[in-house]
Amino acid sequence: MAAVVAAGRAAAADLAVLPTSAKDRALRGLAQAIEAGAEDILKANARDVQAAEARGRRPAFIDRLRLTSARISAMATGVRQVTGLPDPVGAIRDLTRRPNGMLVGRMRVPIGVILMIYEARPSVTVAAAALCLKAGNASILRGGSDATHTLAALAPLVRDLPGLPADAVQVLTPAGREEVEVLLQSSGIDLVIPRGGEELIRTVTRLARMPVLKHFKGVCHLFVDRDADLEMARRIVLNAKAQRPSTCNALETLLVDEAVAARFLPATLQALRQAGVEVRGDDAVQALDPAVVPAADDDWGREFLDFILAVRVVPDLTAALEHIRRYSTGLAEAIVTERLDRAQRFLQAVDSAAVLVNASTRLVDGGEFGLGAEIGISTNRLGPRGPMGVEELTSYKWVVLGSGQVRE
């Protein structure tokens, strides 16, 4: 593993000064190689899927593992999109002249060597390699053992990109836990990004000696204020819960101001049920709709990742903020209101990676935010925070352009 880290460091130094055109050429080559290799990738993936089924893996897991022609096309398209993004490296922002005449600013630079640890999803291999490369970082990719054959088919494509320094992208064979532990202790790796189940992420966070960009889970809340546009609120709730409930930015708990509960909830709960959503409510919600399942204590702050929604009636915004402070996992929270003062109070008081007014939590996404791509969402309080695109995979250094200035 020491050789892997040393090779990554050497590659990172060369990548940091590689022109954008060379990086984009390599990425276009990667997109073509994926399309050209589609048949081999599908064959290798079929073996992994078969083995995972034989091991009794659950359907959701199999679905994440499985590649199709459409998914392989999407991988290639994703790489081409990264090619089209601006290269953040080398940009100098806020160059200001100091009283002594020197110019001081911050230059965007790559982070260095990034370790990516992920589970079933083989497409992370390609997305991570592409985003890290565009930002000038060397990457070390370590997927899950369930995807062994798929990773073996993808590895040569991302590893041998023409015009790049050797070891710009390294793909590790899914191996024992010990190797990962050694990497997580290495001072030669600047950042680790785990993607997968909460247990993986907790283990990585516990062992890592370098910064970890991660979120454990997304328990997103939405508060419907007494002065909300109730029709808008209904549309947002339905979208946030039912458009794709398995994602981390899907809604898990709905909080409703008691002043509008009787007007808002009956029709909304009916619409949710029509969309296949089971509603678990507190006493006040149950009183408004006999079909509501009583919410258990542990339904508050629970990440259902499914067609289930916890619903609670609260006295006011203050009570909603208290609930959120207690149960939020810091990923995304939303308010629906027509009142500017309450919107501003919500924006200020909620301490989450993304805070939304009159919009669905499902919009918390690198693509929707204009980052062009996304390698994950971070709930770290110290940045990068929220959706992470190419620029979030860079850091900065101070640059000083002087003409002989000294310290007085």
Place this chain on the structure above:
Amino acid sequence: MAAVVAAGRAAAADLAVLPTSAKDRALRGLAQAIEAGAEDILKANARDVQAAEARGRRPAFIDRLRLTSARISAMATGVRQVTGLPDPVGAIRDLTRRPNGMLVGRMRVPIGVILMIYEARPSVTVAAAALCLKAGNASILRGGSDATHTLAALAPLVRDLPGLPADAVQVLTPAGREEVEVLLQSSGIDLVIPRGGEELIRTVTRLARMPVLKHFKGVCHLFVDRDADLEMARRIVLNAKAQRPSTCNALETLLVDEAVAARFLPATLQALRQAGVEVRGDDAVQALDPAVVPAADDDWGREFLDFILAVRVVPDLTAALEHIRRYSTGLAEAIVTERLDRAQRFLQAVDSAAVLVNASTRLVDGGEFGLGAEIGISTNRLGPRGPMGVEELTSYKWVVLGSGQVRE
């Protein structure tokens, strides 16, 4: 210690929404309280200094520990300067309209709870409290046991600021190592900043479960290019080495292009000696000046923090970059050149928190960079990097201002 962390968290939530005027009022009160309490502080400090002398602490340590009327005035002035700085919290940058009409931007927010661990210097207590407060953070301050009485005199001043939530600033009694270890394992602390010797910083980094903002040491390099203005180079070298050699941004190694070594070095080495600097050189440097001490292998990459300079003649910029890549501690590196291409190559290739062209490394400082104040310098590759002022003690969250947008 769990109670300390919980109190800090509660205070942080209140501080995050506190108006600028309330924070500035508390800071003005702090400046006054320091001036009013000067006599008591000096008395307490005299006891600490006496005890430290009796324990045989070295003069440099005693100097860091000692307070004078002038230093107490400077503490109060520093606090007033922080009052005058803009409040970064709540500012929204780059608010952009997405194709679906929603506005997306990043709002500056406090980091949360910051733990400051420091050694002899009692003034860190006041500076850290002031900067953390201005940025809306709760702080937990833990100074060294040598400053026990001084800290006891300062604690009530920073702790009981009118108009602030309780426990906005907590001052711990210098206690056993175990208490610090418990704090460093706490998930309720968002950031730790150690200030002091390398051993303290290594220990904190090893034990901490949260991000650590730090630099271990500053081994700063300066390269004199073959196309440098040699008179400018001489002035910068003298300033960088001799203006205040005990600081982390002082020059430790001078690299000179062999094409100008014979023209540049003799007069420069003589000027350095006149300033009291001992020069340790490689063979080429010794050949130019018989008074040069032969450099030992471990003089390269060494932090002298003293009137000593290692000097080496290198074939060209490439060799200088290789030397820097090997020996730099990533704090500050400078080039002196009139050539734009070499300046740009140096700026790109050197991976340090600050990279300077034609300016002294001593200028790497929060005040000189325009941050208004500084709590320390970070060499972390992931930001904040370089001098840290008030804004570097904040993070951000994404805010979305919508009008009913949902995910398609």
